[in-house]
Amino acid sequence: MKIAALNKDGKSVLGVHIESGIIDIEQALKAVPASHDVPVDVEQFIHGGPTARAALREYVDQLLSEQDIAQQADFMVDESEVSFGPCVANPQKIICVGLNYRQHAIETGSAIPTVPILFNKFANALAAHREEVVLPDVSNKIDYEAELAIVIGREAKNVSKQEALNYVLGYCNSNDLSARDLQMKTPQWMLGKTCDQFCPIGPYLVTTDEIPNPNGLKIRSIVNGEVRQDSNTADMIFYCDEIISYISQHMTLMPGDIILTGTPEGVVMGYPPEKQVYLQDGDVVTIEIEHLGKLTNRMVKK
Template sequence: MKFLVHQENNETKVAINDNERVINLDQLINDAQINDINYVIANIDAIEQKVERANVEVKTKNAADVHYLPAVDPSTIICVGLNYRKHAEETNAPIPESPILFNKFKNTINAHNGVVPLPKKSQEVDYEVELGIVIGKHCKDVSVDEALHYVAGYTAVNDFSARDLQMKTPQWMLGKISDGFCPAGPNLVTKSTITDPNNLTLKTTLNGKVRQDSNTSDMIFSCAEIVSYLSEHMTLSPGDLILTGTPEGVILGDPEGERVWLKDGDELVVEIEKIGQLKNTMVDEK
């Protein structure tokens, strides 16, 4: 099942995307909290069942016509770096022996069709298509075999990165935390729909040209391994968002003299199988 968040008459609505027909949940379920995406995430199994049992006449909208909001509203955003073998190879980095972790913050969250400001202090902004894991239950010290039971679903993310800021110090955070640098959407797809997150095609298109084209099977650490590893070190909570790394094809992987960094007006589309296309436009606010 696909969920999305959109704005309708100045109100936030959580809806079902049923073959590009948008159906607001409050038409199907009588619950005062049903338009809070984190409430939906924390009760995802029960809400899926209620939607499937609902037998009412509903109004629908075309998915192309809605004003999208971010598909998630996380309090915690954790990112995994260099988690695709070919991406590590293209950047001449050694294959990690354990997950490389860094973080983003709420100011980075952006939506499908949202604009992404180019930071004033950076000249080297890059894209990264990533599968986002959305946690559905509190989990701590869970095994790899159990890990995906604690997942609510998955979304597409573009992990924008200011490479010159990222490489200023050994810690990458500065290059990852600019406003709007974490668009997520357009849909949140439940784990009942995506049963194997490590067998999904994903790609990035820049101004109509395919730049990244890979499969999540190239991950060094699988989604289950990532969730388990994180849960050994912290408690994960419903709504937490985990970015699982990007495949080869980023600008940083081009030969140094041939890198053309993102600029004003560039149009990015990141696409993940079963989730959909997440579109964003770069805007120069310098």
């Protein structure tokens, strides 16, 4: 399933993306009551465990099989009309992996890591698909980073590499926006990584049944229509199962936690100094990962 958070009447409701649009689950339940409790927002979907997820899947199947096109109009929303929220709204943790693509490490002149390099963002950094991202006044070197994000589905502590992917709920596009001047002020990267809106995610949380191999996905970033990054998650140094297992040896991962898995080559910081043009007011950045849709944000200066 492709799960979306829909901003509607001042609250967030659950949407399910299908080929013909997005099902507004709250509206659907008014038209077609369910025989079981069905999650009505993303938090319930994440924290309700397998029971809630199975109930939603069964209900969506019922809607699509039993309702004719005219009835579906009562609860189908055209995606162009949707106001999206972040596809995960309240993570306990946002953990990021630095220099995790071999070619990105090479372009920045960095040594190939021998263990995952971890840093963090906070929930203030979350932003949604089509949300305008305000460029902070404290930096003039804002960079884009296309990244595959892992969303954890159940508590994970000391899990093995072999079992790690069983703890994943799904995946989504993310943009690890980075203020390079702030990032490089000190050996600690956090300041340049977690400014407000510096972690757009979405538009969907795509469940694992649709992504059997997260380490073989095409990944791109596009700035104002120009492809800047064009790679594959196969270039990761540490694959998703290794990352999850490694982190879980040091801290307990909880449902809804987000892990950003690193970015490929092609970021502004990797260009020769004379060719470095960082994000400006009005720039439009799209992150596109195979099977996960497209995450688009416009940068604005206020």
